[in-house]
Amino acid sequence: MKASGEDGFLAIFFQQFWHIVGDEVTDYCLGILNRGNCIYGAQSAFVQDKLILDNVLIAYEIFHTFRQKRVGKKGFMELKLDMSKVYDRVEWYFLKVMMLRMGFHTLWVENIMKCVISVSYSVIINGRSGQTFKPTRGIRQGDPLSPSLFLMFSEGLSALIRMALRDGSIKGAKVSRGGLSISHLLFSYDSILFGEASERGAQVLKSILREYERCSGQSANYDKSTVFYSSNTLEESRRVVSNILGVRNSNNMERYLGLPNVVGKNKKAFFQLLKDRMRQQIEN
Template sequence: MAPLKAPGSDGFHAHFFQSQWDIIGNDICNWVKGVFAGQMIDQDLNNTLVILIPKKECLEDFSQFRPISLCSVLYKLVIKVIANRFKLVFPNIISQEQAGFIASRNIMDNIILAQEVIHSIRCKRNGKNWVAIKLDLEKAYDRVNWEFINAFLMAVGVPEFLRKVIMSAISSSSMQILWNGVPTQKFKPARGIRQGCPLSPYLFVLCMDWLGHLIKSNIDIGRWEPVKLSRSGPAISHLFFADDLVIFCKAHIDQARLLKSILDQFCDVSGHKISTRKSNIYFAKGSSEPCFYLGVPLLHNRVTKSTFSFVVDKVRSKLNSWDARKLPKAGRVTLAKSVLLSIPNYFIQSMLIPKGVCAEIEKMVRRFIWGGSEGQSKLSLVAWDSICQPSSRGGLGIRQLGDQNTSFLMKIGFGLVLKSSDLWVHVLRAKYGWKEQIPDSINRSQCSHLWWSLSKIWPLLRKHLTWAIGDGTRIRCWKDPWVPGIGPLISKIPSFSNLDLDCVVRDLVNSDGCWNLELLRVWLPEYVIKKIISIPPPHLNAGTDKVI
């Protein structure tokens, strides 16, 4: 627990308990054990200060504030124990369409899937028959019904004693609004979960999973038709990231009525309410407006510099609020690294952006570092490439956007190779016919912008991928890279007309479990054989082969 995070109503930081643990540690441990044994959490410990964070500059009503709850350290200690247990089991409980707050899942997983679905329904011959609906829940955390939470905890098999602790923590809470630094009178909520409580994200995700089950049950009985991106791949009907929902269905009146019925049923039971003002509908064909999901454009037209002009505008807007002349050079460098260059990082993780966009942003950052402004340039005394060198080489450690963009895409490519059980990997592999573990190249015909971007960086990524030998049954000995510094062995063979190209590394081992040197010397030069001998031969008990 961070030592100096904002304290609750008792005023004690976590640092106090950490520094005095030798004195109070045993008492706190006994109290925590007592809570899990059935002891109620004290009302004063479950009192919460609520601070209101403005969502925008010109506020008109209270709905434009974001309430953040400041819970006491002892309360969070109990709840953290439960949250850490939930963190371990939720990947096995929550459906793969939900990417929020689940370990090993990432916001980019859903962005990738949404981009591919939009691309597929636009490319379908009957694409006009499909629709994407982006839904927003009004005050999502504040409206959750407590009885619904209890019922769902019971449904997923949470033990009764733990369920009682959770429901006691939720229902026995009291709140005070911190208004201009002064707490208001206490009041007790009748529903909702607190933003700021470590357990709230997990409870919310658990509740949202029921909506996914409702949709899937209608798919199973044939009432809902999801989008199929390929013949063999999984169908996609919905994607959730916490309370950000996007639903895909046929653009038909019957499907619209079914969706309304499902949403009404979900809202009646859970207490949620759909915000029609913030929800959007996107028709696959005939729509020229860009569609955004989780802040990222779902590209479906030709990508140009103007496509990402909003990113350049965000950086420019931030620069306009600063006066470079009043900041020391060290301060300008720190702001450039931690603020300016972090703005585009989120948007460049799932697509290759035009070089002109990178150049425009780096131009503004470079001008700011040297003390210039929008209308007044300053002479750059050091080359930009030198500034972008690591500190150990005399640079300032600034990362070039193009390199960052390539790194993010290589991360996606590496995930395609390794994360075979993830939903987004299933979809991409099936859609584009990815059959080999490490293919030689990527097919670019009729592909999305993401896949086109991956095809651009694939030769560089493939050069750095290699196999670690386990049992030797998955590695193709001639086509796959498994000897460090050599690459595929087929490149070292002058002629391979009589060679079995589909044999595996296990076939290069003799009956004694050692490398078959006679076979290797028939095909390979001596320096390659020496490298192979330095590698332990495959063994049945060594586990499966892995890509590293």
């Protein structure tokens, strides 16, 4: 008789009574595989049953609320971050630690990391392939495994923001008095952070970004990043917050994930970019 498993039952028990417990065991295992919740809901990139339009609709709804908010002592901000070379800057050690912190088995993590670090490159010069070399960070674009790995990697930023929310250091944005508080919307290279437009709120957001950049190797392109304020935000608060964050002010959120934020009467001008992209793809 073999020793019992971690659940206290022998394999022969399941064989003997499978007609009784089989459906429940199967449903439990499939639930772990197909209905896992290790990725936070603010992430919309590469997540099954989530569309890129989900982030776009939420972001523009909050943007509209900010534009209409003309009363109230507290102003709010919408920080649109442009992340630089997100796949190329993935630190392997940080990725490994994130998977372990999320509860994945050590052996499974080691096997995944073997797939990540086994890559090698060579440069073709004058038609000849040069000597191969191994990188020390980054994940491969086009690899079927890379999107899932990046989701787990970017959970680091989401976790830091959630910790600050629980501590009361920052506050999210609401579109109604009893609505949900939304602090961030993440997409691989284009993310939005929401918060109170105050010196304290800006300092906390900046410290979160610095901590994430230091640990993960990621880098925000602050020259391309912008911040938009609710209409009731004082000019002095806007100046202070923008200086702390190191980004430029914007009176319009411009485009988010390739789509315009407002479509007016002149629809032809707004959708001309989509026509140009389609024409370019057809010509190529």
